[in-house]
Amino acid sequence: MLNKIKKHPKLKWGLLIILSLLALAILFFSSIYFGAWGKLPSSLELKDLKQNRATQVLAANGDLIGKFYVFDRQPVKYEAFPEHLVNALIATEDARFFEHEGIDKRSLLRVFFKSILLQDDSSGGGSTITLQLAKNIYGRKDYGSLGIVVNKFQEAIIASRLEDIYSKKEIIRLYFNTVPFSDNTFGIESAAMKFFNKHTSQLNLEEAAVLVGMLKASHYYNPRIFPERSRLRRDVVLTQMKKYGYITEAKLKKTIQKELELDYKSYSHDKGLAPYFREQVRKDVSKVLDTLKNKDGKKYNIYRDGLIVHTTLNYKLQVLAEEALKEHMANLQKQHEASYGKAAPWLTNKNLVLDALKKTSAWKNLAKEDLKETEILKKLNTKHNTELFDYDGVTTKNVSTRDSVAHYLKFLNAGMLAVKPQNGAVQAWVGGIDFRYFKYDHVSQSKRQVGSTFKPFVYTAALESGIEVCDYFSPREVTYANGWTPSNSGGVKEEDEHINYNLKEALSKSMNTIAVKVLMETGINKVIRQAQSMGITSKLPAVPSIALGTASLSVTELTEAYTPFVNKGLTSKAYYITRIEDGAGNILAEFEPEISKKPSLTETNRKLMIEMMKATVNEGTATRLRTTYGLRNDIAGKTGTTQNNKDGWFVGITPNLLAVTWVGADDHRIGFRNTAIGQGANSALPIFGKLMQKMNKDPEFNEFTRARFAPVSREIKEMMDCDPTKRDGFFKRLFGGGKDNKAEKEEKKEKKGFFKRLFGGGKKNKN
Structure with a gap:
């Protein structure tokens, strides 16, 4: 055989080539096998395969809400x-x-x-x-x-x-x-x-x-x-x-x-169910994980370690809440734009648009290049294809950055939080109209004036200080020491100047003049302490206007402060994470409801306040729930509208569900054009109304929709057994005699009048 190979050179070279290729292949394969082209995983490493895994966020029933992942x-x-x-x-x-x-x-x-x-x-x-x-x-x-x-x-x-x-x-x-x-x-x-x-x-x-x-x-x-x-x-x-x-x-x-x-x-992260809620969960879980270490002594990674986060969120209720909010806001947005027409501030107020433009990353990046304002404006007025949000669907238009900023300035936004008042378990959390385009969470981040939703704290403090439901107050306007004169929506008719209202009637009709008088009669500091004991943590200004909700609070804070009305006087903090587990189901952290130990109001006064807020729904400023939305559920509530129609609020209270909604523009300088559109009954209440309508159609929500407040006891009935209004007597109408509350006394001190100054009547001072 060897002789044949020697005699045939071609065969010899062919064999050499084959052997060389084989040797080359073996050498090449060996270089790969032994890691010359990069280390290969050993059998030991392959036995313990670890892959980046998404962290799951689950609703209370175990349904997947969303995930955090690379x-x-x-x-x-x-x-x-x-x-x-x-x-x-x-x-x-x-x-x-x-x-x-x-x-x-x-x-x-x-x-x-x-x-x-x-x-x-x-x-x-x-x-x-x-x-x-x-x-x-x-x-x-x-x-x-x-x-x-x-x-x-x-x-x-x-x-x-x-x-x-x-x-x-x-x-x-x-x-x-x-x-x-x-x-x-x-x-x-x-x-x-x-x-x-x-x-x-x-x-x-x-x-x-x-x-x-x-x-x-x-x-x-x-x-x-x-x-x-x-x-x-x-x-x-x-x-x-x-x-x-x-x-x-x-x-x-x-x-x-x-x-x-x-x-x-x-x-x-930007799409899907409850994106604002998921973002808040991400922040909170990340803080918790910073305090924990895994078996290797390393911190857990929310994006890679495949954790399971259990929450209190009611999956189906969240779906309905998002639907209700979007349906109403789409309609309200049309009303809002139509009311302004061509006079809209986002069209006519150049300074407003410029201020908003200066807050954009585009402006800030150009400013870093030391460009003059005119040069920056020129660049930001250049048109290009941009994706814009609208309720009719996301569209792509050829607009400038300035046009885009003006476009987003026109939108009203909203926030809604619904909890179980007995333990604060969050059932629904909607932080805005669309997380992709409006990242700011109006449930946890935003603080706005709360308007008349603060009045129940004033009336609670009044009851706690001894004022009774059947005490009467005049709606007449009073000017206070600082020159401030609160008034009622629509004012007071001349023929009604001598009509006095009891607390229930005044609250249900949200009468501003009486709310301030009740506050003054009770004492500003007492009202502030009462609000704080019920869960308000923000600083409250010690001024008469606080009665009308000039304090700025978050949706979360206001929600928590209302829980005592349906939780035996105890405040429940909003909580939404129940436990965090690793991928194998081992518990890493658990969380319990945080409920105050001591009631912030007596049980009698709590029941009185519920009856007064039920009147708000049945015959007061929130009657749309009955007339427009046809709701027959047991509901108490309170509307709220702030100065110049900047913010609309509604607090909806049922025995097992407490929901707070806020509506307004992100830029507080833009308000509703008029009270008809901007009042809480029109801007915020419909979100709750639509949500309850949807819940009433599904037996799964019977826990909330069919719950009833406890029957009114004889004691409570007797304490409220008085006419809603009382007319001043003949002599008081003629001479102004009779019992004055502190607010009216203050007014009279300011007006000591012409006759005293002219004739020097009255007691002389010791000097």
Whole structure:
């Protein structure tokens, strides 16, 4: 044989070439195996695979609200995979999966020789599920012209080690938990939740086929963007399943005829359910995690460690709250814009727009370049395609940055918080009209004047200090020492000047003049202490105007301060996180309701206040709940409107649900054009009204909608048994005699009058 080789040089050179190529291949493979092209994971490392996992935020019933992640991944166990899901994967991606040991050697050699000798980058083929798993976990690196070969060999080595460590079922589990799907989604559970709003275990045959079909090219076969392509690819998967005997011909025909139906749920940070709530949860959980360490002594990472955050949020109630707020705000926005017409401040007030423009990042970045204001304005007046929010849908328009700022200035915003008053458990949290475009949370971050929603604290303090419901106060205007003269909406008719109102009637009609007189009679400091004892933590100004809600509070703070009215006088702090767990279900932190130990008002006065606020709904400023929205639920409440119609408020109280809504412009210099639109009964109350309407239609909310306040006792009835109004007697009308409250006495001191100054009447002072 050797002699033949010596006699035939071509054969000799051919053999040398083959041996050289073989030696080169062995050397090349060895260089990869021993890490010359990058260290490969050892068997020990592969036994403890760790992947970035999304942290889940769950509602009270366990439904997924949203996630925090770098990669949207949610691992699940093999038992969660329906049989048809596994069969679809094997039939489409690796028909011999249970027969081979993770590597198709013939295909691998084909890739090697075609890629090196023929420079054919499309040689492909032969990629098993195990090889794909290796690629999913460790990715691919750029090694130049040899890249595909080096990566293929690396994956083959890793795949071989994986097959030695894990069973076939475990490899399927790892694969499904790491494989990338469309829309930056990793793992089958995240994909199932995103595209079909159901868990992996609930996927039917056609849904499983859609997701498996997506694996060939996740963007190209994205069912959200390209539904027809996705459907055709689904049918290919189903055909493969028929080919390998996983489904029958009849099943194939029946399933192929079905339309592609998605129930898409975005769990991005800006979209999806309760984005303002999720952002607040993220902030709070991050603070908690800063105090904790895992078993390796490192801090937990909310974006990578696959934690589970359990909250008190009522998933269905949150959905309805967002619907109610958006429906009302879309209609209110039209009223708001129409009322101003061409005289709108966002169109005519250049300084207002300029101030807003200076707050933008675009202005600040240009200012860093030392440009003059005129130069900055010129650049920001340049038009370009911009995505703009509107209730009719997001549109792209050719506008300047200045135009965009003016556009957003016109929008009213809103905040709503609903809690269980007995423990403060948050049921719904809507911080604004759209988190994508308005990041500022009007539940937790914003503080605005609360208007007449502060009056119940004044009346509570009055009752606690001994003033009775059946005490009467005059609605006549009084000018106080600082020259301030509060008035009622619409003023007081001349014929009504001698009509006095009891506390219930004055509160239900939200009479400003009487609220201030009640405050003065009670004492400003007593009212402030009462409000603080009920949960107000912000500084309250010691001035008469506080009775009309000139203090600025957040929606959260006001909500907490109202809980004593339905919680036996105890204040419940708003709480929304119940516990934080690691991915294995181990509890990292738990949280309990925070409820005050001591009642801030007597039980009798609490019941009196509820009856007075029920009158607000039944016959006072909140009667729209009965007339317009047709609500027959047990409801107490209070409307609120601030100076110059800047803010509208409503507090809705039921025995088991307390909701506070606020509506106004983000820029406090822009108010409603008139009281008809801006009053709390028109701007804020409808959100609560619409929410209750929706809840009444669903028996699941009977806990809230059918709850009843305790029957009114004989004692309470007797304490309220008086005429709502009382007319001054003849002599008082003629001479002004009779009992004066402190406010009116102050007024008389200011007006000591003409006769005393003229004749020097009255007691002389000691000097």
